[in-house]
Amino acid sequence: MLNPEERNRARKKAMRLLEHMDRTEKGLTDKLRQAEFSQEAVEDAIAYVKSYGYINDARYARTYISFRMESKSRQKILSELQMKGVDRQTALEAWEEMEELMEPDERAVLRKTIEKKFKPNAELDEKEMRRLQGYLARRAFKYEDIAHALEEMNIRVKRDTGSLY
Numbered sequence: 001m002l003n004p005e006e007r008n009r010a011r012k013k014a015m016r017l018l019e020h021m022d023r024t025e026k027g028l029t030d031k032l033r034q035a036e037f038s039q040e041a042v043e044d045a046i047a048y049v050k051s052y053g054y055i056n057d058a059r060y061a062r063t064y065i066s067f068r069m070e071s072k073s074r075q076k077i078l079s080e081l082q083m084k085g086v087d088r089q090t091a092l093e094a095w096e097e098m099e100e101l102m103e104p105d106e107r108a109v110l111r112k113t114i115e116k117k118f119k120p121n122a123e124l125d126e127k128e129m130r131r132l133q134g135y136l137a138r139r140a141f142k143y144e145d146i147a148h149a150l151e152e153m154n155i156r157v158k159r160d161t162g163s164l165y
Contacts, residue, residue, distance in 0.1 A: 010035075011044070022060050024086055061095075066098050069102055079140060107149060
């Protein structure tokens with residue numbers, strides 16, 4: 001049986017947490033659990049804020065995507081949303097909606113990301129090139145896109161022309 005005092009405290013805590021920033025259902029649940037509310041109180045508080053439309057994973061995903069679409073790869077954003085508790089289907093639907101509205105150019109995002117590290121026409125040693133490619137791959141850009149962007153920007157590996165003799 002849920003204690004009415006704990007129920008009210010959990011609901012108020014949920015509302016206070018949502019005042020500061022939008023959250024996913026999982027994110028809010030985790031915060032309430034950290035505040036050491038019982039499972040029943042957490043479930044009640046989540047149902048309460050959901051009933052007023054204060055928590056909505058699809059809306060959260062659309063907002064999250066719109067703020068990151070110009071600086072991160074599609075795959076990186078979808079992965080981050082899943083880590084925040086948004087299911088893959090909801091994240092994909094949100095991506096499609098925002099893609100229609102904003103028409104992102106993932107290759108332009110990739111070029112901007114590269115330009116933060118190196119200027120076009122740069123010559124890198126093999127270690128620098130591996131590090132750059134790894135950096136971009138960890139940001140979930142596709143290998144084919146990375147190779148194409150580096151070629152397009154004329155960023156290449158230095159050829160060792162020196163001889164030992």
